[in-house]
Every structure is written in structure tokens, then in C-alpha cells.
Amino acid sequence: MPASPNPLRRNEASRRAILDAALQLSAEHGYGRLTIEAVAARAGVSKKTIYRWWSSKGAVVLDAIDDMAAVADYPDTGSLAADLHTQLTAVIDLLTSPENSAVTGLIAEALQDRELAHDLRERLIRPRITTFKSRLRKAQLEGQLAPDADLDVALDLIYGPVYHRLVFHLGMPDPQQLETLIDHALRAFDPPQSTR
Amino acid sequence: MPASPNPLRRNEASRRAILDAALQLSAEHGYGRLTIEAVAARAGVSKKTIYRWWSSKGAVVLDAIDDMAAVADYPDTGSLAADLHTQLTAVIDLLTSPENSAVTGLIAEALQDRELAHDLRERLIRPRITTFKSRLRKAQLEGQLAPDADLDVALDLIYGPVYHRLVFHLGMPDPQQLETLIDHALRAFDPPQSTR
Amino acid sequence: MPASPNPLRRNEASRRAILDAALQLSAEHGYGRLTIEAVAARAGVSKKTIYRWWSSKGAVVLDAIDDMAAVADYPDTGSLAADLHTQLTAVIDLLTSPENSAVTGLIAEALQDRELAHDLRERLIRPRITTFKSRLRKAQLEGQLAPDADLDVALDLIYGPVYHRLVFHLGMPDPQQLETLIDHALRAFDPPQSTR
Amino acid sequence: MPASPNPLRRNEASRRAILDAALQLSAEHGYGRLTIEAVAARAGVSKKTIYRWWSSKGAVVLDAIDDMAAVADYPDTGSLAADLHTQLTAVIDLLTSPENSAVTGLIAEALQDRELAHDLRERLIRPRITTFKSRLRKAQLEGQLAPDADLDVALDLIYGPVYHRLVFHLGMPDPQQLETLIDHALRAFDPPQSTR
DNA sequence: AGCTAACCGAGACGGTACGTCCGGTCTTTGT
DNA sequence: ACAAAGACCGGACGTACCGTCTCGGTTAGCT
Numbered sequence: 027m028p029a030s031p032n033p034l035r036r037n038e039a040s041r042r043a044i045l046d047a048a049l050q051l052s053a054e055h056g057y058g059r060l061t062i063e064a065v066a067a068r069a070g071v072s073k074k075t076i077y078r079w080w081s082s083k084g085a086v087v088l089d090a091i092d093d094m095a096a097v098a099d100y101p102d103t104g105s106l107a108a109d110l111h112t113q114l115t116a117v118i119d120l121l122t123s124p125e126n127s128a129v130t131g132l133i134a135e136a137l138q139d140r141e142l143a144h145d146l147r148e149r150l151i152r153p154r155i156t157t158f159k160s161r162l163r164k165a166q167l168e169g170q171l172a173p174d175a176d177l178d179v180a181l182d183l184i185y186g187p188v189y190h191r192l193v194f195h196l197g198m199p200d201p202q203q204l205e206t207l208i209d210h211a212l213r214a215f216d217p218p219q220s221t222r
Numbered sequence: 223m224p225a226s227p228n229p230l231r232r233n234e235a236s237r238r239a240i241l242d243a244a245l246q247l248s249a250e251h252g253y254g255r256l257t258i259e260a261v262a263a264r265a266g267v268s269k270k271t272i273y274r275w276w277s278s279k280g281a282v283v284l285d286a287i288d289d290m291a292a293v294a295d296y297p298d299t300g301s302l303a304a305d306l307h308t309q310l311t312a313v314i315d316l317l318t319s320p321e322n323s324a325v326t327g328l329i330a331e332a333l334q335d336r337e338l339a340h341d342l343r344e345r346l347i348r349p350r351i352t353t354f355k356s357r358l359r360k361a362q363l364e365g366q367l368a369p370d371a372d373l374d375v376a377l378d379l380i381y382g383p384v385y386h387r388l389v390f391h392l393g394m395p396d397p398q399q400l401e402t403l404i405d406h407a408l409r410a411f412d413p414p415q416s417t418r
Numbered sequence: 419m420p421a422s423p424n425p426l427r428r429n430e431a432s433r434r435a436i437l438d439a440a441l442q443l444s445a446e447h448g449y450g451r452l453t454i455e456a457v458a459a460r461a462g463v464s465k466k467t468i469y470r471w472w473s474s475k476g477a478v479v480l481d482a483i484d485d486m487a488a489v490a491d492y493p494d495t496g497s498l499a500a501d502l503h504t505q506l507t508a509v510i511d512l513l514t515s516p517e518n519s520a521v522t523g524l525i526a527e528a529l530q531d532r533e534l535a536h537d538l539r540e541r542l543i544r545p546r547i548t549t550f551k552s553r554l555r556k557a558q559l560e561g562q563l564a565p566d567a568d569l570d571v572a573l574d575l576i577y578g579p580v581y582h583r584l585v586f587h588l589g590m591p592d593p594q595q596l597e598t599l600i601d602h603a604l605r606a607f608d609p610p611q612s613t614r
Numbered sequence: 615m616p617a618s619p620n621p622l623r624r625n626e627a628s629r630r631a632i633l634d635a636a637l638q639l640s641a642e643h644g645y646g647r648l649t650i651e652a653v654a655a656r657a658g659v660s661k662k663t664i665y666r667w668w669s670s671k672g673a674v675v676l677d678a679i680d681d682m683a684a685v686a687d688y689p690d691t692g693s694l695a696a697d698l699h700t701q702l703t704a705v706i707d708l709l710t711s712p713e714n715s716a717v718t719g720l721i722a723e724a725l726q727d728r729e730l731a732h733d734l735r736e737r738l739i740r741p742r743i744t745t746f747k748s749r750l751r752k753a754q755l756e757g758q759l760a761p762d763a764d765l766d767v768a769l770d771l772i773y774g775p776v777y778h779r780l781v782f783h784l785g786m787p788d789p790q791q792l793e794t795l796i797d798h799a800l801r802a803f804d805p806p807q808s809t810r
Numbered sequence: 811a812g813c814t815a816a817c818c819g820a821g822a823c824g825g826t827a828c829g830t831c832c833g834g835t836c837t838t839t840g841t
Numbered sequence: 842a843c844a845a846a847g848a849c850c851g852g853a854c855g856t857a858c859c860g861t862c863t864c865g866g867t868t869a870g871c872t
Binding site for chain 4: 857858859860861862868869870
Binding site: 056057058127130131133134135136137138139143144146147151176178179181182183185186187188189190191192193194195196203206207210211213214215216 | 252253254323326327329330331332333334335339340342343347372374375377378379381382383384385386387388389390391392399402403406407409410411412
């Protein structure tokens, strides 16, 4: 998220050192205790250099995460439920492991910073929503999901629970509970049986 | 979340002034810009007095919100879907209105602070989950929900979407979308029609 | 040169530590390399505490010097010329010794800072001019100086040379030269002999 | 004060632009607020170019002043006292006018920088001392000054007062006071009348 | 006339210190 | 006796300049 200076003259070594330092320090002491000061020191870089290219510590961490975590293809073993289970497990691990406090830290910060929120959504989340929907569309073609299922609703029902639990610290579902959740979420797209 | 001093000798007027100031300032400048310093000044209170009774700005704001928002009974008009719609709309308003930035601020802070997270869950959230489940149980008795429906799953499916959208700034559902969501969530508890 | 806070509540230990640190550091590294940052560190004091009571590093050093160097009586052995020699030698030592770089540093800074210049004049210089003039007045009573001699002119002629040499780094007079200078300066007040 | 690069290939336009910018900015904002950064920007020149040819901001300003103020002949109307008055008035104007803050700034900086002090003395001051002494020697030949008068002492007595007053901000002499000062200074070289 | 070394503009960089803000603790003072 | 008022240490903030360092692009003077 560069601001104004000439990106062509940017020092790639400094950029890498900054992003690496940000992730390391976040893992070591937690996102909350991360400071620009410490990142600069660890990276052997002037604070000015950080402020030249990023507008806040959140922006640095977002870049660092984005840089690290290339968008992976959605798992596809043929079984939609199994693939959702696999992928949700990965997400839960990411949100839960202490060394990835950067991710929840970023989520927390974005809740209070519109600009950061925008970048978080567009750069990290949107692409992953896209691959998720592609996987669902394939499932529709294969008859594992109703052809008229609203994929946005599916997104809400399948991923919503994880973030609801995250936000209120209700504990993440164990594999068994996760299977139950997925099962219910998918059943929501079965044709209605009766009026309610 | 008092710490140690004798609560009997506590000055109620100061307590009220502090909680009021915290909410006012949060509404005026946003939770992120809220400082203990400013609360003390606005409340006409020494910083010491704040630190005597609370451990962090999050704790103050939690108290303030708790104090303000008594646990309301879950709406009950007889129609489960309609009541869910009503209550979810209230939640969305709360999470969305700028003057209630204290709530999302608290959520954000709790993501990074285990102790605050614990208090947030136990004091604000748990009681509301309880009333929600009571309402569902009544619906089961009335036949609006399968008697064997797992109420924890219902909680996840019904409230999850809101927080998923909050966390990634995906936009809150409009009333129409909300109705669709509730409809799908409830359908997840219909008896299965076929093997999947 | 306090700004606004309540001087009654001032911490004397901090004040002393700051002034001592300023003089020490000035002697060690030179006034030019003196920083508020280093003074705070050496004094074990928050930078805020320094800025609370002083407006600039010059103001701190002025206080430190003022605190250290009480106004001494002008030497008085009965011989005006000898006493001037004694006192001028002391001034030259002060302006010359490396460990007193604080004094010339202050002079330099005052050349660029009107407020500091004002304080330097009123607090350090003016009182010493007063004692100097008193000594001259005594010499007048004793017949060592013409009774109608203009004491401001005498001040200029006697002290001027030192500062002229200081400012342009022309080298301070050795004791012999100093005697010659004083002799000439005093002779300027002899009654005129002839028209010029 | 060139350092090492080949002076033959030097860009005269850049040199002029830098010196002009230095004087302009010094006049506009004061020597103290002058920065190499700003000079480079105003002159449309790279900072590197400045550092290539000068060692400090003081060196730049010294060059600028030297460039501007060619050494003028000492005034010579036949009356020594009148000529001294004329020339001292010019010096006082130079040291007093706000737009010439560069001069006092340079003096201030030289008080803290031996190398700059050396250059200031040798390039600006020494030549002017030389012309001053020449004027005095002529006065000696004409019988306006004792033939055995020590010209260094005369320099001290005549110019000293101005710098004493500059350094301690005692106010410059008005024309009347200046005449008195010169009169006394010259009288110091009259033959002694009596033992003192 | 062409080559090449240098100077040049631009400006990113590692640093140092700035002056400010706020967190939490401790002290003084008035009521 | 209690708090209010607020001074205090500490530490991070974001900024300003420092002086150094590439970059390409002129430009000058020697082949």
C-alpha cells in the first residue's frame, strides 16, 4: 500500500527485512506488543523507511501476511463436505495458533480502521471467497449442492460460525462438532419439505 | 472488574461519571481514540481512581456497556423466524451505528486480551446466549423447531453470519437478505431428505 | 524559566539531576553534542519532565550555570588594575577551558535565540556588570579612576577585547598582553592633554 | 572550501544557485532554521552536490558571505575618528539587520566548530584587520595617532565593544555613544601623564 | 567526433534526536 | 481519610534533517 515515493527505486532487501521482522516479532511477543520501533530495529532499517511505504503497523502486517500466504486452490478431493472440513480446519488453526497472532491482530485492528479494513478485505479475503465459490459451483455441477443454492448464503453459514466463536471466544469446534456444523449448513440448501 | 480495594467505600458518583465519560468519548471520537487520560478529565476524576477499580480501558468500557444494556428478554411474538429477524436487526444496528463504536472496539480489544475476552464473554455474551436458547427451546415445544435440534449449532448458524461479515467488513445483510439467511439456517434442522 | 505547571509540586531531586547531567554531558562531549535525550537518560528522568520545566536545551544549561556559579564579589585588593587583571583572567579561563564549553555554547545559542539571550543577559550578565561597576565606583572614590569616568564606556573597553577575540578566535591575551590592554583602557579616562 | 573532486569540472550555475539559496533562506527564516535540505530544494540541486563541495552548512554560508562581500578599502576621509565611526556603523548595521542573520549565525556556529572558526577568521576577518591596520598606520604617519601605538591593542579597544555588546545583547551604541567610545579608545594612546 | 569519466538531479536509505502523547505509578494538597 | 490534581518515569509515536548512497542523464575534455 505505497503512498507516494517512487516504487522503482525501492530497496527490496529493506522491504523483505521489514516484513520478516514484523512477522517474527508478532509471533514472539504478540501483535499487540508489536511496535514500528521494534520492527525497524530488528530489520536494521530506519523508521522513516517504514513510514515511507506503509501508513500504519497494520498495513505492514497485512503486507507481510499477504506476501507469505499465497492464495491456495481450494481443496478438491471430490467430496464437498470433506473438503470444507479440511479447509475450515486450516482456517481454525491459523486463527488459533499463538505464532499467528498477526492474523487475529490484523482482524482486531481492521475493526477500528476503515482503510485497513478495506485492504484486508480486498487483498486477503476477497480472493479466498472467490476460490470458495468456485469450489461450490463445481459441487453444484456434480450434484452435491442444489443448483440454485445461494453461494453467499453458503459462505455465511459455513464460515460464519468460526468468526462468531472467534469474536466471543466461545472456543473453536472440535473435528466432530465441525462435521456437524458443515452437515447442517449444507442441509440448509436441501429443497424445503414443508411450510414452516 | 474491581481489583482489590474495599468496594464498600467506593464513590458511586465517580463510578457513574467515569462510565458515562467513557461512553460519551467513545461515541464522539471512536473507541480507538479513547484514552484513560481523557476519561479522567471528562469525568473530573483522578486517573488513580480509574486504575483503582479497573485494569484497562477495555474493562471500563465493558462495565459501561454492561451497565447501560441490561439483558433484555428475547422477543417472543409467537413466530420464531420473525423474532430472530427482530433481534438480529437490533444486533446489526448496535454493531453498525457509529455512536456505538464502543461495542466493536471492545470486541477488537478482546481479540488481543485474554482477560478482557473472558469478561466480555461471561458478562455480556453468555447471558444473551442463554435467553436465545430459551427462546429456541420454546420454539421446539411449539413445534417450530425440531425437538432434537442442536441449539449450539443453531446459535452458530444464526449469529455466525453477522460476525463473519463484521470481521471482514463484507457489509451487513439488508432485511431481505436477513430473512433469507434465517430461513436457510432454520431449514438446516429439517429432517434429512436423502443421503448426501 | 518555568512555563506553566505548579512549581510547588516540583521534584527537586529531578531538577538537580537534570542540571547536573546537563553540565556533565556538556563537559564530556561539548555543548554542541548535548541533547535533551541524553540529559534525560543520564538524569534518569523522563524527557517530558525536562520539557515541562524548560523550553530548550539552552534554558536548561543556563539554569545549570546560574545554579552553579553564584555571583561572586568583584576582587578588591586596593589596586584596580590588579583586580581587573585577576577577574579578566578568570573570565578568560572560563571561556577557554574545554570543560566549560557550556558557557560558550550558551553564548552561541543565545546569538540565535532572542528569548534565551534575554535570560542570559538578565540572569547571568547583568548582576556581574553591577558588581563590576560598584568596583569602579569605589576606585573613583579612591582616586584611581577619574570621578567623571563613564562606567559603561569602561565596561566596553575592558571587557570588549575578550569577546572580540572570542568571537573571531583571535586568541586570548596572555597575562602580559592583558596588562597592556588594561593599562590602555584605564588611560582612556585620563584627562585629555591636547586637541586631537 | 572544496574537498577533493576536480574543481575544473564544477558547475558554476549550481554553485551560484546554492550560495544564493543559502543567503535567501537565511534571510527569510533565520540562520538557525536553515537546513541543507532546504538549500538543495531551493537551489534545485541535489544534496550530494552540496556535500561534494562543502563540509557543513556553516561552510556554505561562509562562502556565500565571502562571495557577496568583497573586502572594501577602509574609509579614508583624512579624519581617523570620523572614518572609524563610519566603518563601525557599517559593521553594526551588518550585525543588527535581521536579513543578515547569516553573519551572526556564522559567528555563533564558529563558536562551536573549530574548523569553521579557522576559515571564518582567515577568510573574512584577517583581511579586514589588515586594511584596518593600514588605515591606522596612515594615521600614525599623519600624526593623528601616536607613532608607537600598539595596533593590536587599538583593534581590541575599537572593535571589542561591539562584540561584547553583540554577545550579551546589551544593545548597540547609538551614534553619540559610538563617538564617545571611539574618542576614549583613541585617547588611550595619548602619552601617559602620570603614574597610576 | 566520439568516448568516457565526472558531475549532476533526484531521492531512498540508516540514523539520531526531536517534541508529544499516553500508560501506569506515586506524591502532594485541600477538604 | 480520601480523592482531585497532577508530576513523574518510561516508551513509543510520527517527523525532520543529517550525511551517505545509488541511480540514470548530461556534459566536458581528452583522445
